[in-house]
Amino acid sequence: MTLSSPDKSGAASLEAIARNGGTLRRIAARIPTYLSDLRENPAWLPMFMLARTMPARRLHWRGAKPVRPARNVGETMFAGVDRDAVVGALRTEGLYSGLMLPAAIHEEIARFAERTPCFGNFDRRLEFLPEKHADAEKHFGRPLLSGHYFERVLDCNAAVAVQRDPLLLDIAAHYLGSQAKLITTRVWWSFPTGGVSDADKNMASLGKYHFDLDDWRMLKFFFYLVPVDNDTGPHVYVRGSHNRRILKHQLTLLVGHSAEEVLGVYGEQSPVTLTGQAGLGFVEDPFGFHMGTVPTRTPRLMMEVGFGVSPPSRRRFHGEPVIR
Incomplete structure (x- = not known):
């Protein structure tokens, strides 16, 4: 038997088959979550279908209600932050x-995370202490x-103090409109691990540019709770990608x-890789393309x-996917 390399058209066909197969697997993995969201809130479906299109988004943004000028912001833990500068950059x-x-x-949030069992790969059946990560993989x-950590x-x-900080809501209200409300809190x-499937990476929003449709x-708002360098899985954001989108996307x-x-659309210079010390925070419009990179040396601990x-989901903790 003689083995030969496929010609260019054959290689392209095989690549297309592999790509389409991966696409179908990603869609299939999300179906239980989609059905749960639809059952709880029928208004989820038009949002999911239309919010990815720029005409529908622009129309919805026109419904943003301005914040009253007399709005007072309480004491914040983020000293020296200019709200208008943040909103302008966004x-x-x-x-x-x-x-x-x-x-x-x-430091308090990091200590909490170190001593509290977490759930692996979003699955509540895979519970372990972070320091026992290697043992948990074997088990x-x-x-x-x-x-x-979900509701923990x-x-x-x-962590509760961060989510309740008045400056965060003030920034959100001036950017999203006065209807802005808290919908997610995550730690x-x-x-770093080996043999990770594309499905696990997609579930964890790692390793591939994507935008959020929640x-x-x-x-x-994101906060690093440990120092993050290029080996710790830094977050990457594509500047300006929240404001325009090619038809294919x-x-x-x-x-x-x-x-x-x-x-190819936004330019090689558009991504920003965010590294820094523990405590570093940044805020983004998640309709822009972004991704978390996969840690290669040390674990990354993060808060969102x-x-x-x-309204947020009542059944699951802040968008927790349904795992079957």
């Missing part, structure tokens, strides 16, 4: 970096790329796209506080 770039958690706050017989984060007073680990209008049901596709304009 409107033009989709990203603002320069928030900093007080040391006492991010469960699978790579554990992430460890989430509300047992951490410092989670991303672990609501018509959203804003997400509006009409597909998938929110994830290759770096080649994304950077998200705002939107629609």
Whole structure:
């Protein structure tokens, strides 16, 4: 038997088959979550179908109600932050970096995360202590790329203080409109590990540019709770990608796209890789393309506080996917 390399057309066909197969698997994995969202809130479906298109988004943004000028902001832990500068950067770039958690706050959240069991790969059946990550992988017989705390984060007073900080809501209200409300609070680990499937990476929003479709209008604040360098899985954001979208990326049901596709539209210089010390915070419009990279050396511990304009899920903790 003689083995030969396929010609270019054959190679392209095989690549297309593999790509389409991966697409179908990603869609299939999300179906239980989609059905649960639809059953709870029928208004989810038009949002999911239309919020990816620029005409529908612009129409919805026209419904943003202005914040009353007399709005008073209470005492904040983020000293020296100019709200108008943050909102201005979000409107033009989709990203603002320069928030900093007080040391006492991010250290308390990190201690909580170190001593509290988390759930691997979003699955509540895969519970382990972060320091036992390697043992947990052996026990469960699978790579554990992430460890989430879900509602357990509300047992951490410092985390609750961050989500309730009045400056975060004030920024969200001036960007999203006065309808802005808290819809997500998360603390989670991303672990270096081997043999990770594309499905696990997609579930953890790692390794591929994507945009979020959790609501018509959203804003997400992120905080590093450990130092993050290029080996710790830094977050990457494509500046300006929240304001425009090619037709192909509006009409597909998938929110994830290759770096080649994304950077071909927005330019090789558009991504910002965010590294920094523990406590570093940044805020982004998550309709812009972004991704978390996979840690290669040390685990990343991160917090997210998200705002939107629609009610959050009542069944699951802040968008927790349905795992079957």
